[in-house]
Amino acid sequence: MTSHALIRPAWTPATIALMVGGFMLYWPLGLAVLAYIIWGDRLEAxxxxxxxxxxxxxxxxxxxxxxxxRAAPFTMDRTGNVAFDDWREAELRRLDEERRRLDESRAEFEAYARELRRAKDQEEFDRFMANRRKPDNNGPIVEG
Known part of the structure; x- marks a missing residue:
């Protein structure tokens, strides 16, 4: 999921400027912007x-x-028509089950998307490490 907003939880020039300005105006404001930059992607979940x-x-x-x-808490929803009330209760149970299935599907997709992001991050890190270990033309690899 790509975000193109100016103020998003990432190290962009706008968020850095807001953070610095926040610290200059009132330090808790700068701290709040810093927290948003670091943990803002978790706010939606x-x-x-x-x-x-x-x-x-x-x-x-x-x-x-x-x-x-509080007069009759269990009979307030009853309309007096038994057939309609039974149908409505069955439909509400069906809708609750459908909502539960949709929530499970959404949770599965969110887990899948998180795993894709993790795999992409791992691939980028592996590529970085492979490029870092490549010898340059000036001499041997120096690690440490």
Whole structure:
């Protein structure tokens, strides 16, 4: 996934300038920009995990009848039409199962994409190490 935004979690001239300016204005601001540069790529996954957890929590609360009064928490969603209520409950279960499958597929894809990035990084590092070990025309390899 390539990002072309001006302010992104990477060592770009804009983020470096923001970091330096932040340290000059107020040191916690510069520290925050530094943290964003270093760990900003993890924010999207963190936000997704938090959203998914809160959605599950509030969905469970809604199903239990919270937030609608306490008179009859288990019968509030009933319409009086048994056939419709049964159909609706079956559809909600089906949708929950579909959401679970979609979440699993998304998690599998995210793991696959992370593995691809790791493999690309490993390939670039191996190429760097191979180029570094090549002898130059001026003399023998000096390591250390």
């Amino acid at each position: 963190f936000r997704t995990d938090v959203n998914r957890s809160t959605d599950r929590f509030f969905c469970g609360m809604r199903r239990a009848g919270w937030g609608r009064g």
